Amino acid sequence: RKEIPLYRAERTVFGFDHAMVGASLLxxxxxxxxxxxxxxxxHELGETKxxxxxxxVTHLxxxxxxxxxxSLLLYRQSLEPDAQAWEILGLESGSVDEALDDIEKEINEAISAFSLQSGAA
Structure with missing residues (x-):
């Protein structure tokens, strides 16, 4: 079984992917x-004129x-962002893990602030 990103599998099977559907709706x-x-x-920044x-920001x-x-992924794929995204935003090329730690902390603080229960422990 060849592992390819979901959006490429969608293109192969359907001739379009969820990004194209979303863009059409917007x-x-x-x-x-x-x-x-x-x-x-x-998924792919490509030309960013x-x-x-x-x-x-959307890519990140x-x-x-x-x-x-x-769990939304078909398989564990590389989740490293395109280096171009960091450059465009004027940020140092960082690790996803470091950014995710900050994001998870902010999410947990927001959940606590609203006295909500998180499904993740």
Missing amino acids: RQWNLPEPMVEAVACH TAPRLKA ANVFANSLNP
Whole structure:
């Protein structure tokens, strides 16, 4: 069994992927084109001429979301973000693990602040 990212498997099987579907929905809802493009290319930054910062943030958010909930992945794939995303945002190329520690801390603090129970222990 060849392991490929989910979005590539979607393209192979369906001829499109969830990023393309999301971008199409955003376009139908008349959201700004930079948002549409950021959703469309959240797996692969590629050319970032239009709203590069928005694309980089969306890409990193995708990596972090998948890292925080790996059960959504078909298999354990590399979750390192595109180095270009860090560069676009003017950040040092950091480790996902370090950023995730900070994100998890913030999530836990927000949950505590609202007296919510987290499903994760």
